[in-house]
Amino acid sequence: MTHDVIIIGGSYAGLSAALPLARARRSLLVVDAGVRRNRFAAFSHGFLTQDGAPPDQVAHTGQAQLKAYETVDWSATPVAQVSGQADAFSVRLQDGTEHTARRLVLATGVSDTLPELPGLAERWGRQVFHCPYCHGYELQQGPVGVLATSALSSHQALMLPDWGPTTFFLNDVAEPDTDTLAALQARGVTLVSGQVARLEGDEALQVVMQDQRRFEMAGLFIATQILPGPLATQLGCEMDTSPMGPFVKTDALKSTTVPGVFACGDVARPAGSIALAVGDGAMAGAAVHRSLMFGL
Structure with a gap:
C-alpha cells in the first residue's frame, strides 16, 4: 500500500510529527512496536499540562487522538528493512508485508546502554x-x-x-x-x-x-550511552556524535542528509525528553508537509 508518509516510531516524537500531516489530510502509516525508551519510569515530568502523568498514559492518549483521523493507518509490527529514495521509499515489516511512501520520518528513539x-x-x-x-x-x-x-x-x-x-x-x-x-x-x-x-x-x-x-x-x-537502531544507516543517513553516543544528523527543519528522509526525537538529538521530542516531531511534521507541497 502506498502512503504520502510512513512514520517509523509512534511514541511522542512520531505522534507529534503525524498530527499536522493528518490534519492536512495526508495519508499516513505509523509503524510502532510499542517499546518506548521511558517505559521503565512510572511517571514523567516536565511536559506542560502532563507533569506527573504516567508516560504510557501520555502515549496512549496521543495514539487515540491520532487514530481518529481517517487518513491514518497504524501497524504494531516492527520494521525489518527500509530502502529507496524520495517519492519511492519501501518499508518491509517483519511479517513480510511491504509499504511504500513518498517521505519517511524516523522517530524510532534510542536504547540506553547501562x-x-x-x-x-x-x-x-x-x-x-x-x-x-x-x-x-x-x-x-x-x-x-x-x-x-x-x-x-x-x-x-x-x-x-x-x-x-x-x-x-x-x-x-x-x-x-x-x-x-x-x-x-x-x-x-x-x-x-x-x-x-x-x-x-x-x-x-x-x-x-x-x-x-x-x-x-x-x-x-x-550518564548512559545511547544506541540508535539500524534504519538510518540502512538509508545512508549521516550520523553525528555526542559524548552520549551517535544520533542522526538533521538540519533545523529535521531533514536528514538523505532527501525525503526526516528524523525527530531522541534518535535525532544528543539528549531528550518528552517535551523536546514533541517539539521535534511538530517541526518534522510541518517540514514533511512543506516538502510534499513544494518539493525537496
Whole structure:
C-alpha cells in the first residue's frame, strides 16, 4: 500500500510529527512496536499540562487522538528493512508485508546502554536515572549520587547539587582535573574514590563499595550511552556524535542528509525528553508537509 508518509516510531516524537500531516489530510502509516525508551519510569515530568502523568498514559492518549483521523493507518509490527529514495521509499515489516511512501520520518528513539553493575538494571527508572529535570525534584532534596561512567559524569555531578546534597562515586572511571575538582568543591560535591560493587535496597537505595562501605541515597544518576537502531544507516543517513553516543544528523527543519528522509526525537538529538521530542516531531511534521507541497 502506498502512503504520502510512513512514520517509523509512534511514541511522542512520531505522534507529534503525524498530527499536522493528518490534519492536512495526508495519508499516513505509523509503524510502532510499542517499546518506548521511558517505559521503565512510572511517571514523567516536565511536559506542560502532563507533569506527573504516567508516560504510557501520555502515549496512549496521543495514539487515540491520532487514530481518529481517517487518513491514518497504524501497524504494531516492527520494521525489518527500509530502502529507496524520495517519492519511492519501501518499508518491509517483519511479517513480510511491504509499504511504500513518498517521505519517511524516523522517530524510532534510542536504547540506553547501562553499566554492568549488579542491582542497577532492575532499578532503572525507579531509583537510578539519567535526567535530573525529569526525576530530580521527586527526590525531595535527599542525598543524590552520581555514578561515574564517562567524562560526562563530572558534568552531571556539577548539575545535581540543585536537587540535593551530591556524592560523586568516581568508580575507578573518573579522574577530575584540577579545574573540575575546584568546580566540584565549589558546588559542594562529595567525592568517593574506589569501585562500586553493587546496588541494594528497595525503599532506600544503598550504594555498596568493593571495600564494603555503604552509602544511602535517595537516587542515583548515571550518564548512559545511547544506541540508535539500524534504519538510518540502512538509508545512508549521516550520523553525528555526542559524548552520549551517535544520533542522526538533521538540519533545523529535521531533514536528514538523505532527501525525503526526516528524523525527530531522541534518535535525532544528543539528549531528550518528552517535551523536546514533541517539539521535534511538530517541526518534522510541518517540514514533511512543506516538502510534499513544494518539493525537496
